[in-house]
Amino acid sequence: MxxxxxxxxxxxxxxxxxxxxxxxxxxxxxxxxxxxxxxxxxxxxxxxxxxxxxxxxxxxxxxxxxxxxxxxxxxxGHCHPKVVEAVRRQVGELNIHSRYLFDVAHDYAEKLLATFPAPLSNVVLTCTGSESNDLALRLARKVSGGEGIVVTQTAYHGNTSTVTEVSPSSYKNGAPPPRVRMVPAPDPALFGNDVAQGFADAVKDAIAAMEADGIRFAGLLVDTIFSSDGVYANPPGFLKAAVDVVHAAGGLFIADEVQPGFGRTGEGMWGFSRHGVVPDIVTMGKPMGNGYPIAGLVTRPELLSAFCNDFGYFNTFAGSPVACAAALAVLEALEEDxxxxxxxxxxxxxxxxxxxxxxxxxxxxxxxxxxxxxxxxxxxxxxxxxxxxxxxxxxxxxxxxxxxxxxxxxxxxxxxxxxxxxxxxxxxxxxxxxxxx
Amino acid sequence: MxxxxxxxxxxxxxxxxxxxxxxxxxxxxxxxxxxxxxxxxxxxxxxxxxxxxxxxxxxxxxxxxxxxxxxxxxxxGHCHPKVVEAVRRQVGELNIHSRYLFDVAHDYAEKLLATFPAPLSNVVLTCTGSESNDLALRLARKVSGGEGIVVTQTAYHGNTSTVTEVSPSSYKNGAPPPRVRMVPAPDPALFGNDVAQGFADAVKDAIAAMEADGIRFAGLLVDTIFSSDGVYANPPGFLKAAVDVVHAAGGLFIADEVQPGFGRTGEGMWGFSRHGVVPDIVTMGKPMGNGYPIAGLVTRPELLSAFCNDFGYFNTFAGSPVACAAALAVLEALEEDxxxxxxxxxxxxxxxxxxxxxxxxxxxxxxxxxxxxxxxxxxxxxxxxxxxxxxxxxxxxxxxxxxxxxxxxxxxxxxxxxxxxxxxxxxxxxxxxxxxx
The missing domain is CATH 3.90.1150.10 (Aspartate Aminotransferase, domain 1)
Structure with a gap:
């Protein structure tokens, strides 16, 4: 590797x-x-x-x-006039942290959450996809009580200490620690015609192997279009069997939508919806503000509550009026254009x-x-x-x-x-x- | 606690x-x-x-x-005209990642690095103070070969998984793991007139305790004005004895300048300089872009090289033209005003x-x-x-x-x-x- x-x-x-x-x-x-x-x-x-x-x-x-x-x-689009205008207007008016109230955060959060299936009704705003995936791992570990994460062989999920552990493609030397287990990408060349069953079996084997080593399973984290693995999107629905395996094993399914999210697949807003699954946690980033740093995590309220009972979480720049104005303009431009x-x-x-x-x-x-x-x-x-x-x-x-x-x-x-x-x-x-x- | x-x-x-x-x-x-x-x-x-x-x-x-x-x-100042104008100009012109070249990144990096003592000549730009401290811990652990970090009792350094470990003030339940050791804040009420010696002794004891438990020391991480501990700034120079202890023990000194940095102490740009020390790593954030998300880490080239030999590090939004334009305007406004x-x-x-x-x-x-x-x-x-x-x-x-x-x-x-x-x-x-x- x-x-x-x-x-x-x-x-x-x-x-x-x-x-x-x-x-x-x-x-x-x-x-x-x-x-x-x-x-x-x-x-x-x-x-x-x-x-x-x-x-x-x-x-x-x-x-x-x-x-x-x-x-x-x-x-x-680079320098999209709608996003440029939103940033230009808001940056001269108000740019503060989210412990004060301001309207645009709610206009944005509600428009964003409306694109998700009902159980996913809470959002945490961050600044980068790395911060979103880092927080997702904290939530999954807290809620599951486990430590073990399954990812694909050439995955990239971000750059913090903890997210690098689940990003095998960032290692020039060495390899992820034992609490991270790798499965092959869902490649038809490897799994044949039944990618769904093959990938689900690989996830099941990885969970069994970590539990045999005394590491409790916390969740499966995948980019739902497997971009750094080489782009694996089809057939739609192939992820469902693996997600069922994850839930049967008491783990959480984290859908990393940093790459496929916000409409890129041409089949709705989110990559996971092509697979007929509802993730426990969804993370997003890159295109969210068209270049203005904003990212986020969407989950069920009870998962967020369980985490917040033990830890305070605050992110100074996240969900600022300018970040939300830029991100709102992106959602509007996606529709209007x-x-x-x-x-x-x-x-x-x-x-x-x-x-x-x-x-x-x-x-x-x-x-x-x-x-x-x-x-x-x-x-x-x-x-x-x-x-x-x-x-x-x-x-x-x-x-x-x-x-x-x-x-x-x-x-x-x-x-x-x-x-x-x-x-x-x-x-x-x-x-x-x-x-x- | x-x-x-x-x-x-x-x-x-x-x-x-x-x-x-x-x-x-x-x-x-x-x-x-x-x-x-x-x-x-x-x-x-x-x-x-x-x-x-x-x-x-x-x-x-x-x-x-x-x-x-x-x-x-x-x-x-909120919505400072110089920063607003810089963001408004740049956001309509070019806002891309740093794997292409663009001038403003260099205009900014050079002006920023000129405020540091000579050995600290490389900068890594990130989006948040949390990302900067997370990367600083990765560098310190890689370079020292150790895992153990010493922080103050009520420290806050950010919100990633790894940085939360070194932020005792974020725990509502539980406590930092064994690889993180806490020392009291440098409080004259506790240490008397010789805060320098008292604080240095506390750091020395913490290092000895972790090494007795088989945990190799990696470094000391402090906010150089100890803000979340309750603000401890004086007498200037009191940190030097502790930094000497850290270096004698083979660890790195990480100065977290997210709070005191960029001139807030009224005695130059950085809190560490009041103490007559040169850190191995300096992290910065909050005021850097006057609200535009930009943060960073400054260190010696050989420390960065050692890290980059093992890991790729890339941060999508970091050091974008808009982030650098905002941050450059902040440095200029600090001077002009x-x-x-x-x-x-x-x-x-x-x-x-x-x-x-x-x-x-x-x-x-x-x-x-x-x-x-x-x-x-x-x-x-x-x-x-x-x-x-x-x-x-x-x-x-x-x-x-x-x-x-x-x-x-x-x-x-x-x-x-x-x-x-x-x-x-x-x-x-x-x-x-x-x-x-």
């Missing part, structure tokens, strides 16, 4: 050293090295200096426009074109839902991360931003702002053909 | 149940209960619905202005007036530095949290916002925006006299 993950990190990353970049970019790279040191990771063999962004495009210092098929945070339907429509078109490309390129699978797609590359020698890396840098040279994922780093990860059009999708596939050719 | 902390939480908090608030506030309280459930904590017996804020004042739905002596986040000198000047005036009040009220100590002051209340029966609670609600009725801290919840915590004037300070003390009278 270690060497695989190194591959994933290396796939998108600027390798350092001499690079054929213009002097302005070289100067920034040097400033970056001095101030940010080893913590700095840049994208691309030739990193980009960005100046502005709008809709589905970023504009770089080389004078070119870059079509964005990488960034899911600016989900309603009809972006969930657009994700479905453009996703279908893109999938069809990618499947046609599959016959003429070393593509072993085209997967996903809506505007979260994975294109897996392989040859007779097995997974082909070098093709993914070549595409990432080749598409950058042709003015398109994209990334990769998966256990072997051989899956092109497609998750653009939801405002992209079928013409943009054509531009992507045309460019892929040119690079692959 | 449990019952003490319950007192602190209860001191500021809305107790729930019937409250003499206007209908608009009552309606919001009910909406809040429904959406946020047990996670919701409001201030005051009669919570406030805020509409707007400017400078040192918040304006509530009751038509009144409230002078702010509570909030340190809007440190250069001469706020560190103002903190010193107003702090001196306020301290003198509080000390005069001390002769005529049940005040057992007036402590602090600059615009972080603590006023401790006690009677012949001991600590008097009921006086602090009476003042908090009494000052709210007189249009002044304030809070409390300390092991017994009997310390009025004074930490206003740094733009308050001596006239505002007079207004506070006059109102305190009226409430106490």
């Amino acid at each position: 270690k060497s695989q993950e190194l591959q994933i990190l290396a796939l998108n990353a600027f390798p350092g050293g001499p690079s054929a970049v213009p002097p302005d970019v070289a100067a920034l790279i040097e400033r970056r090295r001095r101030s940010f040191g080893a913590g700095s990771v840049l994208f691309y063999d030739e990193p980009l200096r960005m100046l502005r962004a709008e809709g589905a495009h970023l504009y770089a210092s080389d004078g070119r426009a870059y079509l964005d098929f990488y960034n899911n945070v600016p989900t309603v 009809d972006l969930i339907a657009n994700a479905a429509r453009v996703g279908r078109h893109l999938t069809a074109r990618l499947k046609r490309l599959q016959g003429r390129a070393p593509i072993t699978a085209v997967r996903g839902a809506g505007l979260y797609l994975g294109v897996e590359f392989g040859t007779q020698d097995g997974p082909a991360p070098q093709i993914a890396r070549g595409l990432i840098n080749g598409l950058r040279q042709r003015g398109i931003l994209i990334g990769a994922a998966g256990r072997f780093g051989n899956v092109l990860k497609i998750r653009p702002p939801l405002c992209v059009t079928t013409a943009h999708a054509d531009e992507l596939v045309d460019a892929m053909e040119a690079v692959l050719g | 449990k019952s003490q902390e319950l007192q602190i939480l209860a001191l500021n908090a809305f107790p729930g149940g019937p409250s003499a608030v206007p209908p608009d506030v009552a309606a919001l309280i009910e909406r809040r209960r429904r959406s946020f459930g047990a996670g919701s904590v409001l201030f005051y017996d009669e919570p406030l619905r805020m509409l707007r804020a400017e400078g040192a004042h918040l304006y509530a739905s009751d038509g009144r202005a409230y002078l702010d002596f509570y909030n340190n986040v809007p440190t250069v 001469d706020l560190i000198a103002n903190a010193a000047r107003v702090g001196r005036h306020l301290t003198a007036r509080l000390k005069r009040l001390q002769g005529r009220a049940p005040i057992t100590a007036v402590r602090g530095a600059g615009l972080y002051l603590g006023v401790e209340f006690g009677t012949q029966d001991g600590p008097a949290p009921q006086i602090a609670r009476g003042l908090i609600n009494g000052l709210r009725q007189r249009g002044i916002l304030i809070g409390a801290a300390g092991r017994f919840g009997n310390v009025l915590k004074i930490r206003p925006p740094l733009c308050v004037t001596t006239a505002h300070a007079d207004e506070l003390v006059d109102a305190m006299e009226a409430v106490l009278g």
Whole structure:
């Protein structure tokens, strides 16, 4: 697993050293090295200096426009006028913490909670998906009385101490501790036609193994579109058997919606609903404020109460008027711009074109839902991360931003702002053909 | 400790149940209960619905202005025009993650790092103080090879799983795990005239006790003005002996500057510098973006490298162009408005007036530095949290916002925006006299 993950990190990353970049970019790279040191990771063999962004495009210092098929945070489009206006209005008026009352927090919370099935009626606002998943683990452990968490093999759920433990893809050396158990991603290539049963059995075995080691089971945490594992979305409903196993074992099911949430699958707001399950805890983040830091956790009131009996929880910046105003504008823009339907429509078109490309390129699978797609590359020698890396840098040279994922780093990860059009999708596939050719 | 902390939480908090608030506030309280459930904590017996804020004042739905002596986040003043303008400009132009290059990150990082002593030359940007302290603990544990952390008895350092362990004040039930050891706050009432030696001895004993239990020492983590412990700032330099003990034992010293940092002490940018020490890691947060979520960690490059060899660390929203633009505007406003000198000047005036009040009220100590002051209340029966609670609600009725801290919840915590004037300070003390009278 270690060497695989190194591959994933290396796939998108600027390798350092001499690079054929213009002097302005070289100067920034040097400033970056001095101030940010080893913590700095840049994208691309030739990193980009960005100046502005709008809709589905970023504009770089080389004078070119870059079509964005990488960034899911600016989900309603870079610098969406509605979100920009909401932030501009609120930041000059009131920006305080949530121990005072202010209206916009409630306007937002109610609109957000209305998108969830009834039992999930309480929300905790945080600043980042990492904070949401960290809190979800605290709740699950408190409520279950257990410690053991099951995650997928190449999962990424965030960056705190505790969330890193459940993010195998963050380990360059070492491995998660015994209280974290890994199962394979729900890959049809592994489990065959009955992914549901295969994945449920893997979860059941992982629970049995941890309990045999004296570790009580607390819950299953998965990204409901398994993005860092390589994007596994189908068939819809396959998660239900695993969730039944979790509940039978006394654990909680935590749905991490940081990646698939807010309409990206084109089939409603949340990835879990495609699977016909109701999670005990749902976490969300990235696209929630279109770039303004806001994230959250939704759960049943009694779970939250059980936790709050033992601990105070307060988050200074979370749910501020500006954060809520930005997030409310995102929900409104999703509706007004009809972006969930657009994700479905453009996703279908893109999938069809990618499947046609599959016959003429070393593509072993085209997967996903809506505007979260994975294109897996392989040859007779097995997974082909070098093709993914070549595409990432080749598409950058042709003015398109994209990334990769998966256990072997051989899956092109497609998750653009939801405002992209079928013409943009054509531009992507045309460019892929040119690079692959 | 449990019952003490319950007192602190209860001191500021809305107790729930019937409250003499206007209908608009009552309606919001009910909406809040429904959406946020047990996670919701409001201030005051009669919570406030805020509409707007400017400078040192918040304006509530009751038509009144409230002078702010509570909030340190809007440190250069609520809705400071310079910060508002920076956010408004940047949010419409570019707001992306830090794996692309953009200029403002470097303009900010360099200006920030210039305020630190030379060995501390790398910065990691995060979104919250909690994320900064969580990462600091990961670094300290990785670099030291130990697990054991020493903190003060009523410390608060944030809200992640791992940071809650080192925040004894967050526990309503239970206590920190064995790898976290507590020492008393550096209170002259406990340690006498030689606080430095007393506190250093307490740290030394805590390290010895954990090592006797087979737990290897990793580091000492303190808020350098000990705010949640009740505000202990003097004499300057008292921390040095404890830091020497930490280094002799092979541990790291983590200075949590979330509370005292960014000029609040009136004696330079950072609380640690008053003590003549150079920390191994410095964490910061709250005032950094004047309300825009940004936080950070500053350390030596070799410590960061050691950590990054084993783990990838990436934080999606951290160090975005908007976050850096807001934070850069804060540094500029601190200079242009001469706020560190103002903190010193107003702090001196306020301290003198509080000390005069001390002769005529049940005040057992007036402590602090600059615009972080603590006023401790006690009677012949001991600590008097009921006086602090009476003042908090009494000052709210007189249009002044304030809070409390300390092991017994009997310390009025004074930490206003740094733009308050001596006239505002007079207004506070006059109102305190009226409430106490």
